[in-house]
Amino acid sequence: MKHSTFIWFFSPTALAMLLFIAFPIVSVLVQSVHAPHKAVLVEVETCTPLVGCTKETSIDQEATRELREKKPIGRFIGLEIFTDRGHLAISEVKEIWSGSENFNEFFKKIGNLPFYRAMAFTLTFTFVVTPLVVIVGFLVALNVNALHERIKGVVVFFSLLPFVITPLIGALVLFWMIDSRGILGSAIQWIFADPNLSLKASTGLMWISLIVYGVWHAAPFAFVIFYAGLQTLPADQLEAAQIDGATRTQQVRYVVLPHLMPLVSFVALIQLMDNFRVFEPIVGFNADAHAQSLSWFIFNDLGGETRQFSSASATSVLTIIGVTILLLPVLRRTWRDFMEKST
């Protein structure tokens, strides 16, 4: 295809991505190093006879508005927001580092800083949910593959539901069930014989609930991918293994698993990316008292009456950096594959 024709075909989508993905990233970067203008203060001297003169500082509304209109982005403050207490909290971390006697104490104190607490949850969620999704998806795929042809379709239909459901809605459906008055909530109370047990009350239980939601939501995705992979499993390999006397676990271990390995890495990478942005379940589970994620921070800064663009932007930049680090292996692989293909 000629360059000029390519440009004609590609320009609409390129324009859309440039304007609404690339520019916003730049805009986020710029906003993260700016803060709103300070109010312009004026000193007014009011003199009343007999009492005398008093000096008052007040906000010069007009000048402030003018300044804000002239330069809506605010004033440049450099990396101040990144290092403040709500984000990387550099000075606090240094203080804690010099003040703590061992690593345990250090990590405990770091956990009280909001950014690191959110980071801890985001990373825990990402690295617990991802392997669980792969394992559950694999087991279900093996299982469904062994079912009778007729009921496979039905099972696939119901399996897809948790995956296509709107994340917020899925989270709410589970949340209402684990409510202490909901069916799962009362079942758990009954099992542990503790009528006051509530998943909402403790941080640990809330984290577990969120992780359960994460696995429930994403396992069908892994299942579908692995199930499709099982359909392309060469039958002669399996037969050869059986003739050689391999047990069922050996067959899975030495024939099925190596065949599915590329799919496992695909699912794991997609899941890493998606779980890192965990956000809707925290809103749905009303869990922000116990678990915050980086995405939730941004949401919280932007919502409400006072929209804190600078703080949200700084968190966004940090999130983007995190995603990029997670993505590096995929990028390298894509590059390598394409190079192999083109040479």
Place this chain on the structure above:
Amino acid sequence: MTLASKRRSLSLRIIIYIFAALWLLIAAFPFVWTFWGSFKVELDFFSVANWTDALTGERTIAEYGQPFTDAGYEGAWIKEEFWRNVINTFIVCFFVVCTSLTIGTLGGYALSRSGYRYTLILLIAALIFRAMPPITLVSGYMLPFFEWNVWGILPTTIIVLVAINQPFTLWMLHSFFQNIPKELDESAKVDGCSQFKAFRLVIIPVMWPGVITTGLFSFLLAYNDFAITSMLLSEDNRTMVPQIAAFLGTTYTEGNVMFAVAAVVSAAAPLFILVMFFQRQIVSGLTAGAVKG
């Protein structure tokens, strides 16, 4: 696999079916339960006394004289005017799917037919964009949108969702077009067609399966979005999902949780119908990306 299945022992087969039943229960039961419970009153759905109340509807009978009531739906759809949000959602989804398929098809076709190095750079850029959590972009949108006075209206949100959709659409259609033999449009070009005419006459008639699959995923993305729609739409223009989130704030305090439950069931219903009719396309779409790598 016939050989293996013949040799399966009875106990193994029982384990397999128990496991499958368990999985079905985990995947489907929450929806069945919520659907059933949405026709009850709050004291039944969240039952302190006895969990079987949610099945039999003791309190619902006491209040309405029958075990089922549509009070939650009436409250959500009529009193809270949820139908407005439903209409908004379908407006947004319709335009997002149409626009992103139109420009995505052109772009994906171009990527699949051009062998130059820049196609790889564009695809990798698209992959990076796909990985960006949409909410990180929102703070980049808000200030300019306030300045230009376009914040809060549906068209803005539609355009933003189209753009966010593009990376995925491009990847999917790119790999789909690569499976359509190049010789088809090459031969049309030899016969004197321009590239665009070749695309129109030769490619468009055979591209529909891939386009429909991609369209389904565009629809799901637009329908399921919460981060963008909740931040970029004003209160009057909300779609279903942000409206449900807004319900949560008000209903817990006012004791109208059943409105939210009814709204959740209403919003989930279209997705069920979608899966019912397009199960095969969804599965093939998911696997297309994976098998390609």
